[in-house]
Amino acid sequence: MAQSAFSLNRPVSSNQFWLYSLLGGLYTVGVGYLISKVGAVGVVLAIGGPIAGALAVMVLLQPRVGLLLYVQLSFIVGFARFAQVDVPVGLFVDGLLALTLLSLFVNGQQMAWHRMRSLAFALIALWFLYTVIEFINPEAPYRPAWLYHVRPFSMHWFMVACIVLVAPITRNDIRIFVNSWLFWSFLAALWAFKQQYIGLTPAENQWLFEGGNAKTHILFGQLRSFSFYSDAAQFGAEMAGVTLVSIIRIFEEKKLTLKLIYGFLALVFFWGYAVSGTRSALFVLIAGFPFYLLLKRDIPKLLIGLAVAIPLFLLLMYTSVGSSNYQVQRMRSALTPMNDPSFILRLQNQEKLKTYLKDLPFGAGIGTSTDMGARFSPWHWAAQIPPDSWYVELWIETGRVGVSLYILMLLGLVGIGVYRVWQLKDPWLVKIMYAFLAEFVGIALMGYSNPVLGQFPTNSVVFISTLLVATCYRWDIAPPGAAEIATAHIYPLNDTDHEAI
Structure with a gap:
């Protein structure tokens, strides 16, 4: 049974290996071409591109991640003045905020839209x-x-x-x-x-x-x-x-x-x-x-x-x-x-x-x-x-x-x-x-x-x-006598009582 299981899994692992190898090869060729065309900017894009893609997915899944990234990026903006390449960090800030707003609608059912009545x-x-x-x-x-x-x-x-x-x-x-x-x-x-x-x-x-x-x-x-x-x-x-x-x-x-x-x-x-x-x-x-x-x-x-x-x-x-x-x-x-x-x-x-x-x-x-x-x-x-x-x-x-x-x-x-x-x-x-x-x-x-x-x-x-x-x-803290709620630190029991101000 163990041998049978191994043989069943082996083709899947082999296919994954070839898929990852192909993607890795294409990525390497793409990076080489990019660097040959635009130089140092290509290096930045090659390293930062995958990271930016992963962060974008995280922001779409959790809009509060976008807010915390916005804080970090706001401090990094000043570095752009002293960088050897022209990086439009200010536009990145605009894009990040827009992506975070999009995430609010993507995760609309989890958002507390009533708080905007303040x-x-x-x-x-x-x-x-x-x-x-x-x-x-x-x-x-x-x-x-x-x-x-x-x-x-x-x-x-x-x-x-x-x-x-x-x-x-x-x-x-x-x-x-x-x-x-x-x-x-x-x-x-x-x-x-x-x-x-x-x-x-x-x-x-x-x-x-x-x-x-x-x-x-x-x-x-x-x-x-x-x-x-x-x-x-x-x-x-x-x-x-x-x-x-x-x-x-x-x-x-x-x-x-x-x-x-x-x-x-x-x-x-x-x-x-x-x-x-x-x-x-x-x-x-x-x-x-x-x-x-x-x-x-x-x-x-x-x-x-x-x-x-x-x-x-x-x-x-x-x-x-x-x-x-x-x-x-x-x-x-x-x-x-x-x-x-x-x-x-x-x-x-x-x-x-x-x-x-x-x-x-x-x-x-x-x-x-x-x-x-x-x-x-x-x-x-x-x-x-x-x-x-x-x-x-x-x-x-x-x-x-x-x-x-x-x-x-x-x-x-x-x-x-x-x-x-x-x-x-x-x-x-x-x-x-x-x-x-x-x-x-x-x-x-x-x-x-x-x-x-x-x-x-x-x-x-x-x-x-x-x-x-x-x-x-x-x-x-929750009001005295309020029922225990697992998410009290996010949505307290009396949240809607405060919306008038």
Whole structure:
């Protein structure tokens, strides 16, 4: 019987062997041809193609996998600038989000579509609808530029909102999201230290000097480290954000070991912020930490925080202690903006913009300012005045109606977040959501001076975290007396009770 079984199985194994050999041979020939035609790009495609195919299948099977890949890809985007081959990582992000949305419909019966009946989604959807209508803005000098700029403005946020609300995200997925954020940020800090104290790579030097970025990244002979992010401002904002998150975790963790780990991370991230030379990123901490203390509704800790913070600010504002250190001096200048020529120039530019935008309540059209304007309509006034601010950029492109709607959306999301967090009972969930919400408030305030809300990876983190906070009840502890449900951490018993907000 054993021999018979062996003989029955043998032809199948032989057929599989020849099939795999044929496929392997065809793949090898294809790779060789590809490399001979396109060189290094062929090597990347040969290695990355099968991996990308496997990941695409995983995303189609589980949309939450696509969301976690989106987080990783958002941090990898910056590497494309220093790659020796031209890799359209930004288009990969668009494709990944589109594939994840498709996965929602493929797995439609497992998705919680009712969660889209929420105020948070309505706010984001309203903003997205407004930007879609902006496509027909008659003032736009080059309408196709809309497609490039609407993605960071609203499209990605809308797509992420659909995925986060509908997909069965677990508590472990939130842990992966937070740990990925801290891991990539730690690598970014180390790379910035390498730039600051060892030197730049040839590709980084090329980006710095050929693109004119040296004017903003080398001040008084001192490099503003930018790590593998889009620029020093983006890097500084991210470092300030994760510094705030680490500080909050120090306060929230009970175990001494975890307090020490987050204390170490806070020091690393804070010095990463310092070597970025991004003065406005200080306001992520100035706004975010007091907001966290208000969320805690802990008056003693609020007083302790003020007792520690006020002397430090007075030391920076009214003394010259540490002025010999460039990073300390940059922080000090952030607290006295009217003594800063660049800040005064920003105010002068905003006065010019008032004249142009006086009769344009809907702005000049999406894609008319910053790099997109310089690329597609360099002759237009919107492309010739640097906004130097996320909100000013919105003002230029969507008008006072658009920027007002956007700010109301942000305030609405903060209000929803506060309401949700104050209802939580699970200590682990509380400390995570406190950190998300406080960091969001700090980044939103910093948006006045830098366009960080429209750049990777800050926008990706904000897009996900705001929706996690708005629906944090999904992972809270079950109400007393509720029946045990195996999937309580995904779909709690009282999920539908929260949809009105």
